[in-house]
Amino acid sequence: MTQIIQSLEDVSAHYDAVLCDLWGCLHNGVEAFPDAVKALQSYRAQGGTVVLLTNAPRPEMFVAEQLDAMGVPRDAWDLIVTSGDAAQDAMLAGAVGRKVWHLGPDKDEGFFTAIPQAWAGQEGVERVSFEEAEGIICTGPFDEVNEVPEDYRPKLLAAKTRGMPLLCANPDIVVDKGETRIYCAGAIAALYEEMGGVSLYFGKPHPPIYDMARRKLAAHGLAEGVTLLAIGDGINTDVAGAAGEGMDVLFVTGGLGHDQFGPDVQNPDTALLEPWLAMRQQNPRYSVGKLR
Structure with a gap:
């Protein structure tokens, strides 16, 4: 059974580092x-x-710029690890060929x-038309x-x-x-798989992004064994990704599933939350209405 807490501070003393999601937890794509x-x-101030x-x-530099534009101060975080970082490594390694077609918006x-x-000085990847491409790089619609x-x-x-x-x-x-629900690259990749195509993933819940996070933490001075x-x-x-990595999870119920757990977004109803989690075969150690 998940433990509903009121704030990160209730449990933060047990952990050396947190791996915090952005969209739905720290901002809504429009404001922080x-x-x-x-x-x-506060967590960083306590070490x-x-x-x-x-x-x-x-890549992380563009996410940092987005956070700056939203007014998120730099003292709220130490490191950024993105699905784009992990996927970019795979692309440059030739995971889908050296000639690729980009399916995604200009902002990417x-x-x-x-x-x-x-990767500087190594063999690159060329963006070409769909007709010339060996593979697809999908960053979204x-x-x-x-x-x-x-x-x-x-x-x-x-x-x-x-x-x-x-x-x-x-x-x-x-x-x-904001108030608009939009589709991401994962929805297109899932459709492609349903059609019999091959989709490769490098962000959550898949291992490559967690491996990259651990490597960056080690470079930051946190050795193996950190909680x-x-x-x-x-x-x-x-939730599924962290559970697969053996990590404790704090599930923010007031994000994507904000309308599933009762009228008070800040205080999820256990009678609604527990069966919802059971149906999805997930059991996060903690749950909180909103990250605070």
């Missing part, structure tokens, strides 16, 4: 949540390390242009506000026929941007 910012600042672990399909241009120093995955069925059918693998840079299915707490609102990404 002040209470969540304060909770992370904890904050890793922002996000399925954003862009940095995925191709901000090459990590570790071209128009995330107005398009749905089914809009891409004809293109995906052609890709499957040609045996093109799809690298998904963001395994999330949907996120809430980690994952924080997130995605039951199939944040």
